Structures are given as structure tokens and as C-alpha cells.
Amino acid sequence: xxxxIIRKKFVALTPEEWVRQHVIHFLISEKEYxxxxxxxxxxxxxxxxxxxYDIVVFxxxxxxxxxxxxxxxxxKINQQxxxxxxxxxFVLNADYLFISNGLEHYFCQMDYENENYIFxxxxxxxxx
Numbered sequence: 001x002x003x004x005i006i007r008k009k010f011v012a013l014t015p016e017e018w019v020r021q022h023v024i025h026f027l028i029s030e031k032e033y034x035x036x037x038x039x040x041x042x043x044x045x046x047x048x049x050x051x052x053y054d055i056v057v058f059x060x061x062x063x064x065x066x067x068x069x070x071x072x073x074x075x076k077i078n079q080q081x082x083x084x085x086x087x088x089x090f091v092l093n094a095d096y097l098f099i100s101n102g103l104e105h106y107f108c109q110m111d112y113e114n115e116n117y118i119f120x121x122x123x124x125x126x127x128x
Contacts, residue, residue: 015072019102020054023068033057033126037065044091053088055098064094066123071101082106086117098123 013021020040027033037058043050055068069085071077077099085097089110097108097117108117 015074015102016054016070019070019072019100020068022102023055023070023098023100027055027057027066027068031123031125044088046087046091051088053092056092056094059095064092066096066098067092067094068098068100071099073102075101077101077104077106096120096123 024038024040027038028035037060039056039058041052041054042056043052045051053067054070055066056064057066057068059065067085067088069081069088071081075081081099085099089097093110093112095110097106097110099106107120107123109120110117
């Protein structure tokens with residue numbers, strides 16, 4: 001029984017999980033986002049299917065500030081990856097999108113008025 005409890009507390013360190021852990025560290029250490037505003041791997045409903053996002057960072061008011069999509073380093077980031085996070089954003093309505101495979105990182109700010117996203121050189125830091 002104790003081993004069942006221990007097993008449930010650990011996550012397998014897959015290549016994608018390695019990227020996710022480094023992104024979380026980056027968000028907390030470099031961009032100073034509070035741990036309390038970061039949510040990891042939750043289900044969302046997308047047109048009769050259940051999907052799981054990798055990371056969401058909330059605003060203080062509960063709205064979604066950033067959606068993060070993590071891929072394994074061996075996975076090339078392409079249009080399909082952007083389409084995936086864009087589909088998630090139809091439901092979540094984030095201010096920013098962040099895609100990483102640990103080697104390449106893309107940051108986008110949503111422009112809802114023009115139905116587009118704007119590529120950024122870096123993700124903004126947390127503002128109190």
C-alpha cells in the first residue's frame with residue numbers, strides 16, 4: 001500500500017516532462033510568476049473531445065494569462081503545433097501562447113481584435 005502512494009506522487013521523467021519542468025522553472029525563476037498562479041496538465045473539453053493542456057498561468061482575477069504547450073526535444077515545432085495550442089485557446093482565451101521543445105521557444109501575444117497572434121522575442125515578466 002505504501003508503494004502505491006509513493007508511485008502516485010512521482011511523474012515519469014519523459015522527454016516532454018523534462019521540458020515541462022524546465023519551463024515551470026523558467027516561469028518561476030526567470031519571469032517571477034507565482035507558483036500559486038501556475039496550473040499543470042488539466043483537462044479541457046474541445047468539441048466533444050477531452051484534451052489536456054501542459055501548463056496554464058492565470059492572472060490574479062482567474063482569467064488565463066499564458067497557455068504553454070511542451071513537446072519533447074525530438075519533436076519539431078511546426079504549424080501543427082501552433083494549430084494545437086490555437087485550438088486550446090478557443091476554449092481558454094489566453095493573453096499569451098508559449099510553445100517549447102526545450103530547444104526552440106516561441107512566444108506569441110494574442111490579438112483578438114484582428115484574430116491573429118503576434119510573435120514576441122520574449123515572454124513578459126510577471127507584473128504585480
